[in-house]
Amino acid sequence: MAADRRANWLKGVLDLAVLACLRSGESYGYELAKALDGAGLGQIKGGTLYPVLNRLEEAGLVEAEYRAAERGPGRRYYRLTDAGRAALAEQGESWLDFHRAVRTLITGGGA
Amino acid sequence: MTYFEELADALRSHGVAADRIGPLVDELSGHAAESGADPEDEFGPAARFAAEFAEGTGAEASHDGPPADAEHWVWSADASVDEAMMNRFGAQGWEIERVDHLGRFVSRRDLASPTQWRYRRDVVGRRERAAHAEALAPDGWEPCGHWLFLAYSKRPLAAVAGPAADIGAPAGRPGRSYYFTRELWIPLAVLVASLVVAGVLLIAGFAGGHGGGALRGLLFGLPVGLLLGAIGAFMAYRKKRAQFARAPQPPSDGA
Known part of the structure; x- marks a missing residue:
């Protein structure tokens, strides 16, 4: 039940969380999944993460570069575009407003 | 067939561009290798992943026909029965889109208005394929795949039979996908x-x-x-x- 609730919350904010993970520099899928887990959002499966990355790329918020590896499969490295940075700032602010409202409500106005 | 081969096929059938599929499959197999997870567990069933991914690329919009109105099926038969099986399934509305690198027939069936397809197989050398397709085109045949020296062509039955080629209630999806003798x-x-x-x-x-x-x-x-x-x-x-x-x-x- 708690896991379901968290999954639902995550749906609304995962795009933003991925953009935030890329703020400090480029990264690739598995590393992003680890970063999200490390940030406390839980283990994000590849089946959830890659469609999100693809949507962000299609929307021009991130750009990706494929680099072949010396051994094993290559990796696609994602980085924020200017539009992605702007979206992160704007959507981040919206999320924080929302978060403040919920927090105020839950704590009975004593936040 | 491995998970990633299945995924590549599913992405293709959802209209994802070929030059996007290779790097994506590489990326995902790298992820699976690095995490040590079972691909199906990590990415979910190949068909579902492909559908979700294609939704993001907008590939479905440019794909031929609305996806919800078509079903997809990949099957194979050896050369002693392939033409007969193609025509059997063609009569049930299955249109072969291409022959994949394993020699399997990648097919789709329009659910909204299924129609019958006819197939022919000819022995054609690699260099003669274009001339062969050109020679058959006036009769409504178009190429739908090659395998070694075999060239497969398809034609909607409607081209010669008109509306009689339409199928009212198509047969269910065949139970088997491999017909080897x-x-x-x-x-x-x-x-x-x-x-x-x-x-x-x-x-x-x-x-x-x-x-x-x-x-x-x-x-x-x-x-x-x-x-x-x-x-x-x-x-x-x-x-x-x-x-x-x-x-x-x-x-x-x-x-």
Whole structure:
């Protein structure tokens, strides 16, 4: 039940969380999944993460570069575009407003 | 078929661009290798992943026909029955879009208005494929795939039969996806049996203390066997090609 609730919350904010993970520099899928887990959002499966990355790329918020590896499969490295940075700032602010409202409500106005 | 082959097929059938599929599959297999997770567990069923991914690329919008109105099926048959099976399934509304690198027929069926398809198979050299397609085009045939020296063509039955080609209630999806006959099994069984016998004799040679003799026999026998096998395979290939070239076309639909 708690896991379901968290999954639902995550749906609304995962795009933003991925953009935030890329703020400090480029990264690739598995590393992003680890970063999200490390940030406390839980283990994000590849089946959830890659469609999100693809949507962000299609929307021009991130750009990706494929680099072949010396051994094993290559990796696609994602980085924020200017539009992605702007979206992160704007959507981040919206999320924080929302978060403040919920927090105020839950704590009975004593936040 | 591995998970990633299945995924690549599913992405293709959802209209994801070919130059996007390779790097994506590479990326995902790298992720699976690094995380040590089972691909299906990590990415979910291939069909579902492909559908979600394609939704993001907008590939479905440019794909031929709305995806919810079409079902997809990948199947295979050996060359002794393929044409008959293609026409059987064509009559049930299955349109072959292409032949994949494993020689399987990648098919779709329009659920909204299924129509019958006819197929033909011809023996065509690689360089003659374009001329062959051009020669058949006036009769409404278009290429739908190649495999070795075989060229497959399709034509909607409606091209010659009009609305009579429409299917009211299409048959369910066939229960099997592979139709292999003894034409394929017997040569395969002979090959496997030969390898087993050779392996057993070799092991027996080493176990009986005749390792040196067995090794000398292997040094002589292996190249000779490979040469004889290659000659046999080449002759069988030529024979089959000539046999298929002589095979009559199924009755035409009037064109």
